Amino acid sequence: MTTTTHRPTHTSPALDTQSLWQKDKDHFIHPFTDFSTFHEEGCDLITDSEGIYVQDSRGNRFIDGIAGLWCVNVGHGRAEIGQAMADQATRMAYFSTFNNLSNAPASELAAKLAELAPAHLNHVFYSCGGSTANDATIRLVHYYFNRLGKPDKKRILSRNNAYHGTTYLAASLTGIESNNWDFDTLDHLVTHLSEANCYRRPEGMSEVEYCDHLVKEFEDAIAEIGADNIAAFIAEPIMGAGGVLVAPEGYLKRMQAVCRANDILLIADEVVTAFGRLGHFFASEAVFDTQPDIINCAKGLSSGYAPLGATLISDELYEVLGTPQRKGGVLSTGFTYSGHPVSCAAALKNIEILERESICENVREVGPYLEERLKTLSHHATVGDVRGSHFMMCLENVADKATKDLLPVEARVGDRVAAEAQRRGLIIRPVGHLNIVSPPLIWTRDTVDQVIAILDEALAATTASLKEDGYL
Numbered sequence: 001m002t003t004t005t006h007r008p009t010h011t012s013p014a015l016d017t018q019s020l021w022q023k024d025k026d027h028f029i030h031p032f033t034d035f036s037t038f039h040e041e042g043c044d045l046i047t048d049s050e051g052i053y054v055q056d057s058r059g060n061r062f063i064d065g066i067a068g069l070w071c072v073n074v075g076h077g078r079a080e081i082g083q084a085m086a087d088q089a090t091r092m093a094y095f096s097t098f099n100n101l102s103n104a105p106a107s108e109l110a111a112k113l114a115e116l117a118p119a120h121l122n123h124v125f126y127s128c129g130g131s132t133a134n135d136a137t138i139r140l141v142h143y144y145f146n147r148l149g150k151p152d153k154k155r156i157l158s159r160n161n162a163y164h165g166t167t168y169l170a171a172s173l174t175g176i177e178s179n180n181w182d183f184d185t186l187d188h189l190v191t192h193l194s195e196a197n198c199y200r201r202p203e204g205m206s207e208v209e210y211c212d213h214l215v216k217e218f219e220d221a222i223a224e225i226g227a228d229n230i231a232a233f234i235a236e237p238i239m240g241a242g243g244v245l246v247a248p249e250g251y252l253k254r255m256q257a258v259c260r261a262n263d264i265l266l267i268a269d270e271v272v273t274a275f276g277r278l279g280h281f282f283a284s285e286a287v288f289d290t291q292p293d294i295i296n297c298a299k300g301l302s303s304g305y306a307p308l309g310a311t312l313i314s315d316e317l318y319e320v321l322g323t324p325q326r327k328g329g330v331l332s333t334g335f336t337y338s339g340h341p342v343s344c345a346a347a348l349k350n351i352e353i354l355e356r357e358s359i360c361e362n363v364r365e366v367g368p369y370l371e372e373r374l375k376t377l378s379h380h381a382t383v384g385d386v387r388g389s390h391f392m393m394c395l396e397n398v399a400d401k402a403t404k405d406l407l408p409v410e411a412r413v414g415d416r417v418a419a420e421a422q423r424r425g426l427i428i429r430p431v432g433h434l435n436i437v438s439p440p441l442i443w444t445r446d447t448v449d450q451v452i453a454i455l456d457e458a459l460a461a462t463t464a465s466l467k468e469d470g471y472l
């Protein structure tokens with residue numbers, strides 16, 4: 001099946017792929033790697049990319065259905081981002097931002113983020129990615145309450161199946177159980193509430209009742225722990241890696257109201273949802289009508305062209321954080337690479353492209369079409385749910401649609417669908433029994449049509465192979 005109409009035009013200089021494969025296998029500990037296959041199979045080298053396509057070392061090209069890892073929002077191979085980074089690297093690649101030192105891209109970007117974010121979020125603390133943004137945030141939040149004379153306000157409420165990263169603290173905020181198998185977590189700091197999972201809500205409960213139920217669970221947790229011991233509630237506006245879970249209508253706004261009533265800060269982890277994925281630079285206010293005290297972003301901030309994270313902080317918090325705690329004291333937190341000039345230059349150019357090409361508008365136009373077309377795949381035997389919003393979508397595979405029972409883990413249904421799709425020229429992401437579609441934001445309706453044709457075949461092939469192996 002021909003899936004694409006053009007190849008990436010710029011190819012890499014010849015690579016010694018056999019030698020690279022060996023070096024990688026011998027020395028690179030990959031994040032989130034399945035060692036049951038890695039020691040034998042090693043890696044797949046992705047060598048080239050352009051627009052919505054990536055290409056591997058064997059010359060196979062694929063439509064990128066995951067934007068790298070929910071991050072290459074403006075698409076691959078943007079020479080002008082590369083040029084902006086090169087210009088900055090040759091002019092002044094790095095210098096400290098500690099104390100009162102700064103650099104032009106970091107200053108410029110902070111002001112730009114303040115302009116794009118909800119009106120009260122005017123202050124930016126830079127980190128290196130999503131995990132460090134979340135980690136730094138919790139440290140700042142604890143410091144904030146210490147400064148207010150409320151040192152007991154330490155507990156963070158997160159949710160089951162949330163994903164907030166893998167630094168020690170971010171991993172503790174994360175609520176995906178398998179992510180922490182045999183790792184330790186900082187349980188004294190974090191309490192997990194239920195996730196908002198409309199597909200698997202209790203039998204017989206309407207969405208409205210389900211929302212009431214979740215809000216009540218939050219209120220009950222506060223009553224039990226004590227508002228005086230709780231610093232913040234952290235939530236992804238739409239839960240990403242935990243299964244692209246869209247909460248019931250009004251949920252986030254009601255959770256915010258409970259936060260406000262109890263002097264609990266609301267932290268929106270917009271590492272995935274910001275920079276256009278839901279059709280707006282930030283989703284919290286534009287989509288969910290909430291005004292978090294803090295928004296964290298990364299990924300689409302630089303479209304993955306350089307590592308960067310940012311914590312956007314309200315005027316109210318900054319008033320406290322921005323005052324020395326004692327004579328001679330400084331705000332002693334931050335990273336060597338906070339406000340890295342090359343990363344900030346990449347982010348500035350990325351934002352310029354998002355604005356110039358009206359990419360959020362594209363998402364608002366093509367996103368509903370993607371949703372609608374993906375839903376047409378529901379007739380396949382394994383597709384129990386198709387959910388998400390705009391360019392953040394997910395298929396949930398099940399053994400039985402009526403009972404919603406899952407296939408056994410060893411059936412590896414998510415992997416099967418992803419492999420069948422990849423064979424046909426599309427990369428989507430398997431997460432257990434789920435398949436995530438989170439493309440670059442430049443997909444067109446034509447791309448969506450191609451993708452649906454591939455997925456249709458891939459799901460049919462998966463059903464056939466599951467039947468052959470006795471799982472269906």
Ligand SMILES: Cc1ncc(COP(=O)(O)O)c(C=O)c1O
Nearest residue numbers: 129130131163164165240271272
């Ligand atoms: C919502 C969310 N928060 C935080 C992170 C962690 O970001 P990073 O991998 O850049 O540390 C991720 C990564 O996928 C994420 O999806």
